[in-house]
Amino acid sequence: MPEMPEVETIVRSLRRSIVGRQIVAVDLSGLPLRRPVPPAFAQQLASRLIRAIHRRGKYIILELEPKAFCVVHLGMSGRLFHLPGTAPRPEHTHAVLRLEDASQLQYRDHRRFGLLELYEVPRIGLIPEVAALGPDPLGRKFNGRNLSRGLRECRQEIKAFLLDQHKVAGLGNIYVCEALFHAAIRPTRRCFKVCDEEARRLAGSIRRVLRRAIRHRGTSFSDFMGPDGKPGDHQRFLRVFQREGEKCRRCRGTIERLVQGGRSSFYCPRCQS
DNA sequence: GCATTACCCTGAAAGC
């Protein structure tokens, strides 16, 4: 389940390995992902140069020359692998970008919740998926004051707010649970009931949790690994996520689980109010 | 207009 730290790990790895390479051919499985991959996708990508790789929220964006942007979202189970050109193409491989140095970039996604799209626009900001995103938690616009302003006028539960990519870009279930634990806020709290001081604390917690996860190359349970095949290491440092019934490392109380909007939330009822 | 729910999908785990 790639969230921002996992996507950032992938982007950093791919920057080292595929930027400056030309795409010579593209093979597609033909199966639809979240949306059907446009029939012209392969033809539009072929012969373009990979100029740079960007991340916006959980989106990976290949900046191409002649100017275009290839947008990749990994959904729940998507993975990118940079492999030798002779590597086999396993089941659930939906796109293969063959590069000029005889290597290949494989997109695999067994649940097909991901997205592959090409936009011929002059700027990243004109990509519709990117334009709709809220501020990046590691960017300048994300701070306690702005977060507090957003929370004040919202009646949703804080968990749903933080998962909404239009409000904050890049957070998923794992890091929302972890950040709320560090900020001592229960996931069911209504946004407008989070005071300024708590919002400031939450903004700081979100940034710290994400930075720490990036240092550990993300969290791996079953789905995530980097393009080089290495899993992340952050799962060892989680305080609440998937720890239902275990002891809280802060107060020795018991971690509980509840379901919000069909997603599991993990929290410590003693530490979080 | 905002909040909530259903749906897409498949592998793994649980239940029978």
Add this chain to the structure above:
DNA sequence: TGCTTTCAGGGTAATG
């Protein structure tokens, strides 16, 4: 042992 059912979750369209 083998089959069936349930669950997980990101994003979005549909519904309330």
